[in-house]
Amino acid sequence: MSGIFTPELLDRCISCGFCLPACPTYGLTAVETSSPRGRINLMRAIETGTLAENDPTVLEESSFCLGCRACEVVCPAGVQYGALLEEWRGRLWHGGRRSWRLKPLLWAVNRTPRVRALGLVRRHARTRRANGKAAHLMLGCFERVLYPRVSRSARILAPELSVPPAQGCCGALHAHNGELERGNQLAAELGDALAGTIVTTAGGCAAHLAGVLGPGRVRELSQWLAQRDGAGEPGNPRGDMRIGLQDSCHLRNGLDVYREPRELLAQVGEYVELPSAGACCGAAGTYAILRPRDSARVLARHLDEIADAGLDVIAVVNPGCYRQLEQGVRRRRLRTRVMHLAEVLAAYGDV
């Protein structure tokens, strides 16, 4: 069945295989079929009709992929794998083929009033309306419910931002789970609701919004702070806490933002670079919900490293990673605290 993929995107791959070592699922299996090059070969086979789009291996691999886009960073040919994956899932996961686990999640954040209703029960940051300032803090959908302290901390760090309550979901959740069109539409709506620069505390949302609205409209919080304050003073930590970081995949691989959070953390404690800091923690949006066992396998190495490094705090820059690491740390009974970058800076930095 042809017409699923944009030909120019699929043609880009030169099959060099440089993506293999960067791929977490190839790392788990050592099987080419579970690698970016392998999956692109599957896409090409669907496109030419060699394989049916509902072939069991095709379905399995479209779902086994974390969508972390680590392959894009090492690709010499510039393949936009994330975009191909969205097209793939857009085709395969539409309607009835979507997991029952996903449906309530997507429903809950599909309309702005529902997202606002979710947020009413928790005390996230808010200002009554957009106050005409050029930059706004985005509350996120699940983040405002699960981690309301993140937006309150961000507000303390960046009081110049307005926080209008009339804002919905950015649509990343939809785009990554087979509803690309709705995902893009939600991003555009949010762009209208928050005219000017959108500052977000969620790396995944930042990347999705930047993809739809253009990178000029979007700043992840650490980017915003770094640009506002200029370079901090490295090597002069105010505390002796050992702090590590779990990168947000789409923030790092999609927007090339990874220095900023490290520099900010190094100002409040002893920053420890974990060997797998830049690799996917297995949260991967809804992946931890859809494939809990594989998600835990991907996470295991990160927990080992957190334990070995004896961290006091592991900082995150995305709500999915927050939940993933919080659960992992709890199950392993590690003493390390999981905190969002904003919480770390608000609690231990001098603001």
Added chain:
Amino acid sequence: MVTTAAPGERLRDRLEQAVGARNVRGDPGALVTYATDATPLQRGEPDLVVFPASTEEVAAVLRLADEARVPVIPRGSGTNLSAGTVPLSGGIVLVLTRMNRLLEISDADLVAVCEPGVRTIELAEAAAAKGLLFPPDPGSHTTATLGGNVAECSGGLRALKYGITRDYVLGVQAVLPTGEVIRSGGRLVKDVAGYDLRRLLCGSEGTLAVMTELTLRLVPAPESSGTGMAYFTDLREAARAVSRVLASGVLPVTLEFLDQVCIGAVEDYACIGLDTDAGALLIFGQDGDAHTIERDMERIAQACEAEGATELRIAGSSAEAAELLEARRAVLPSLSRLEPLTILEDATVPRSRIADMVEHIQAVARRRGLRIGTFGHAGDGNLHPTVVLDPADQEAVQGALEAFDEIFAKAIELDGSITGEHGVGIVKLPQLERQLGADHVALLRRIKAAFDPHGILNPGKLGS
């Protein structure tokens, strides 16, 4: 003597018993992903993909396949560029990526012992942590496996000074197609007992035996390195500069060049301030102690100036060195972005003939209306003429294949080779006899038959 039997249900059951059911894949999706490697335009589906975890399992698989006369195609990460791991007539792709244990790094014996699925960069990093160097660094070293490197006899950027993979293979353990396990060489620098089979297996492209353990030579790591670059108005000057450098008693670790097409493509893509009017760019480097580096970089600079370099830069810091090397690293990404199809070749000539060869390539490209950029290892004459085109344009594809035919003929005429480091595989098998002669090729077939009486290992390639 090409075996073409397809594996039946019974063979599959026995393979599953040998390596475990989950390590045998026959689903159409898996077969699609093992039908190709990094070579453009070449594909062939296997019937099964098998992932052994030990020498014993490899031996069991080979015995079963040999008995059933089913082809076996050994494979690592599948980065090779001559279709050496593409199945020509079905059979079993034997993937060695699960055998990825780095068994030992000995600074006393200066050797590393590892399984074939260890990636080149993993060994290089483990050696570096002990102050040692594993010099072979093919372009695919982040992905490629050492088993694949040895089987293809990979080269890399440091070949002029340090040699190629073959020069670092001290010993191998290998399973013959009939299932026997042999060892050749070991931890010794001097060992002349018997024919040099470990060297024979280097570059044997998976047609003679399956290597399951490698003993590799390491050398002390150099203290530091220096890097520089020089522009020339035309390629002949750059080639003369290379000869002058070598005549001055300097053996540089890096001596890479880009032709005008490559310089233009890199600058268009990476915008790093290259001089697109230059006819050639030479990137050079030396490693060793600080004194040696300073002296050699000075001599290289003098040689370049004497041959008319229009601009010369010596990196003052490691950041600046990385910037200079970026021009070389960006060549393939830049070229490959121009068109969907990129064919990268590796015709090789004696260093003194580089200019003749590149001029011939450029003339062929002009005559056929093709876009061919040439870059490569000026120090060892290993050139990478690279054509970019649209695969939908059948005429252009045919023209490119004919162009390479002409380029290989010229390389042979200049006492060169049809392949310096990519291997013969499927792609260059038709050219092989032209270079080696009929008697030589007949001998290869007899050697192949001695190892593989039923012709099950990688049939249709070398020795078939």
